[in-house]
Amino acid sequence: MTCPRLEYRAADDEHEFDHVRPYCTVTKEFVSPMKADICNDRFDFHHERHCDVFKARAETPPADDD
Template sequence: MACPYLEYRSADGHASFDHERAYCTASSSLVQPMRADICNDRYDLDHERDCEIYRAHAEVE
């Protein structure tokens, strides 16, 4: 299951994109495609285990 903080956006408030881009609501920022692979649990990655942004945000809640 993908990270609950992952969204795909076609704009960031300042500019629009040709393709939707990964956005992390935990860090309030667009993320690089390799980071989105972690968010989507691709390639045997797990967002709960491999993403420091997710872990830090989960500790706060």
């Protein structure tokens, strides 16, 4: 299962690309190719176990969850 925090976007406030790229809605940053394997649960990775951002978010009350 793909991380629910992952989106594919072509732009943010600082960047604009020809193609959509993996974007983390928690850190509000584009994701590196290696990290994207975790976001997409590729190989033996799983975002719930291996993504520190996801884990930290899961442990935080969703008061400002957008």
